[in-house]
Amino acid sequence: MKRSDLIKLVAIAKTQLGMDEDSYREMLRRHGATLTTKKGGKQVYSATSMGWSQLDAALSELKAKGFQFKAKPRNAEDWRLPRINLVRQLWRWLHEHGQVRNADDDALQAFCSQHMQAERLEWATSPELNKCVEALKSWKRRTQ
Numbered sequence: 001m002k003r004s005d006l007i008k009l010v011a012i013a014k015t016q017l018g019m020d021e022d023s024y025r026e027m028l029r030r031h032g033a034t035l036t037t038k039k040g041g042k043q044v045y046s047a048t049s050m051g052w053s054q055l056d057a058a059l060s061e062l063k064a065k066g067f068q069f070k071a072k073p074r075n076a077e078d079w080r081l082p083r084i085n086l087v088r089q090l091w092r093w094l095h096e097h098g099q100v101r102n103a104d105d106d107a108l109q110a111f112c113s114q115h116m117q118a119e120r121l122e123w124a125t126s127p128e129l130n131k132c133v134e135a136l137k138s139w140k141r142r143t144q
Contacts (some may be wrong), residue, residue, distance in 0.1 A: 004102045006055035007067065012020035013062035033057040083129045084121050087112065099143050111135075 014024045025033075026047045032054040033045035047055065059067075088108065095103035112121055115135050116128030124132070 003052050003055065006052065006059060007050075010047050010055060010058055010062065011058065012069075013067035015060065016067055017065055027058060027061060031055075031061070079126075080122065080124070080129065083126075083133060087121060087129070087132050087136060090133070090140060094136065094139060094143070099139065099141060 010028075019027075028044040028047055032050055033047060034049040035043045036046040037043050046052040047058070050058070063069075068101065088105075091100060091108045091111075092103060094100040102107070109120060112124070113134045115121060115131040116124050119126060121132070127136050133140070
């Protein structure tokens with residue numbers, strides 16, 4: 001985990017536990033934070049002055065006090081979007097150069113369904129999307 005991620009987690013833990021500013025700064029001081037100057041000229045102990053091991057120790061203390069890290073659920077289909085966008089770009093290019101009459105998404109889906117078992121691009125596997133991309137690329141090469 002990166003140092004910047006640990007700094008963010010310490011700040012999230014402070015909020016989740018409802019720590020007041022003084023006890024938070026005191027906890028940082030105990031774990032090795034040094035005084036830094038805020039914009040208003042006030043000096044405070046800051047997590048940004050701490051090293052990785054110091055931040056890890058502070059985070060361990062916050063976990064002992066009840067902090068629970070809740071990772072956001074990742075969208076499993078995120079990996080498809082760049083490839084689907086590439087398929088759409090190639091389709092639009094072919095349309096702009098007179099190779100495709102219908103630039104609609106339905107026409108694109110119909111073309112891609114010939115190269116994959118899934119009915120929609122959003123449901124395609126990685127190899128199926130690759131087949132669609134390669135078919136469109138080879139069509140583009142033939143027209144140039």
